[in-house]
Amino acid sequence: xxxxxxxxxxxxxxxxxxxxxxxxFEVLELxxxxxxxxxxxxxxxxxxxxxxGLQWLGWQRWNSSWDALVTEGAAPQEPYDVLLSEKLSxxxxxxxxxxxxxxxxxxAGAAPTLRYLNVTGMYRTGLAEWDAQTAVxxxxxIRALQRWPDSAQGTWVHYGSAGxxxxxxxxxRSQLPFALDVYQPSDDLPALYQWLDLFxxxxxxxxVVLLLVGAVNLGGTLLILSLEQQRALALLRALxxxxxxxxxxxxxxxxxxxxxxxxxxxxxxxxxxxxQDLTGFMRLNPDTxxxxxxxxxxxxSRFMFLYFLVFLSFTPALTLPWIWIQKMKPASIxxxx
Numbered sequence: 001x002x003x004x005x006x007x008x009x010x011x012x013x014x015x016x017x018x019x020x021x022x023x024x025f026e027v028l029e030l031x032x033x034x035x036x037x038x039x040x041x042x043x044x045x046x047x048x049x050x051x052x053g054l055q056w057l058g059w060q061r062w063n064s065s066w067d068a069l070v071t072e073g074a075a076p077q078e079p080y081d082v083l084l085s086e087k088l089s090x091x092x093x094x095x096x097x098x099x100x101x102x103x104x105x106x107x108a109g110a111a112p113t114l115r116y117l118n119v120t121g122m123y124r125t126g127l128a129e130w131d132a133q134t135a136v137x138x139x140x141x142i143r144a145l146q147r148w149p150d151s152a153q154g155t156w157v158h159y160g161s162a163g164x165x166x167x168x169x170x171x172x173r174s175q176l177p178f179a180l181d182v183y184q185p186s187d188d189l190p191a192l193y194q195w196l197d198l199f200x201x202x203x204x205x206x207x208v209v210l211l212l213v214g215a216v217n218l219g220g221t222l223l224i225l226s227l228e229q230q231r232a233l234a235l236l237r238a239l240x241x242x243x244x245x246x247x248x249x250x251x252x253x254x255x256x257x258x259x260x261x262x263x264x265x266x267x268x269x270x271x272x273x274x275x276q277d278l279t280g281f282m283r284l285n286p287d288t289x290x291x292x293x294x295x296x297x298x299x300x301s302r303f304m305f306l307y308f309l310v311f312l313s314f315t316p317a318l319t320l321p322w323i324w325i326q327k328m329k330p331a332s333i334x335x336x337x
Contacts, residue, residue, distance in 0.1 A: 003065055004057065004130060005185040006157035007164035008172075013181050017042075018188045019055050021142075023152035026177045030156060036060040039142045039154035043104030043112070045135070047092030054102065056082065056117075058139040063159070066123065066136065072096055073121025079141035081120045085131035094119050100135075106146055115145055126293060128286030192290065211313045219317035221257075226321040233325060234333035243326040251318065258314070262307065273298075 015022040021039035037060040045054040062075050066083070073096040076082055084094060094100055098119050103112040117135065125131055139154060158164055164184070173182045186193040226233065237243070273296050276282055280293035 006159050008158045009183045010156040021154050023148050035156050037154040038157050041142045043102050046101045047094045049093030055134050057136050058142040060139045069123045071122050071124050076137045080117050082117045082135040082137040083121045083123045086122050086124045087131040126291045215317045218314050219320040222321045234330035237330040246322045246325045
């Protein structure tokens with residue numbers, strides 16, 4: 001998402017759509033290492049196979065993050081050079097080196113203007129919504145098409161290595177002229193972020209259910225192990241062993257299982273994640289999930305936190321066998337043995 005929207009955007013308050021950039025003429029003093037201009041231009045592209053609506057995205061300079069997404073050809077060098085997505089180029093019937101007629105109106109109600117864009121390469125993001133309609137090029141091409149004067153500025157996009165929090169946004173907003181405002185990706189794509197929040201909630205619910213099921217199963221396993229060792233436990237009780245020490249004994253029985261389970265579980269999960277990161281064999285429907293495969297984030301601190309959470313969630317599993325040990329009658333068990 002950051003490849004298209006960055007962490008934050010500064011643009012004209014009069015701009016009705018994030019995909020049709022309105023220039024502004026305010027002078028902004030921004031760090032060029034973290035900010036750069038961009039613009040969107042909506043139009044219609046044609047090719048041998050038909051006609052498609054197109055969103056032309058132009059950068060002030062080439063974003064090196066895009067290099068990893070280029071599957072064929074090279075990055076744009078000239079104002080009217082563009083990269084097409086593999087999906088869009090297939091629909092239009094265009095290949096690297098072809099010219100693509102592009103029709104766009106400079107302003108609402110005006111007759112469309114024709115420009116021939118040079119397809120210098122193909123890219124693929126896996127995000128169906130953007131691959132279906134986005135061509136990526138340089139801001140100079142949109143400036144020339146729109147006949148913007150040199151003093152006109154497009155949308156400023158933040159691409160720093162650090163994120164952009166609410167405090168940063170409020171501080172920046174207080175320094176901007178009245179005609180400009182700060183926008184986040186969630187402001188332009190509320191439906192997508194609502195879907196992500198719902199997805200996160202579903203994952204959290206599933207994780208809680210799995211933890212509960214695992215804790216109950218582990219508690220039942222410990223109870224069975226305690227019943228198998230009831231003679232030894234009864235003998236210890238008869239010799240004066242306090243039931244308050246039961247959790248220590250149960251933890252001793254539990255530790256080997258936890259260690260073996262951790263080693264096998266971490267090994268299998270890391271191997272699966274590595275295979276998914278390498279091959280992307282677990283596929284998704286991009287029309288539903290916005291991506292065509294399950295992404296992998298190698299956040300080892302989060303892995304350790306989740307394992308620690310699982311370990312703590314299984315601790316209450318000691319309760320069931322502990323209650324049984326407290327209520328057991330050593331004399332009856334030893335007599336029956």
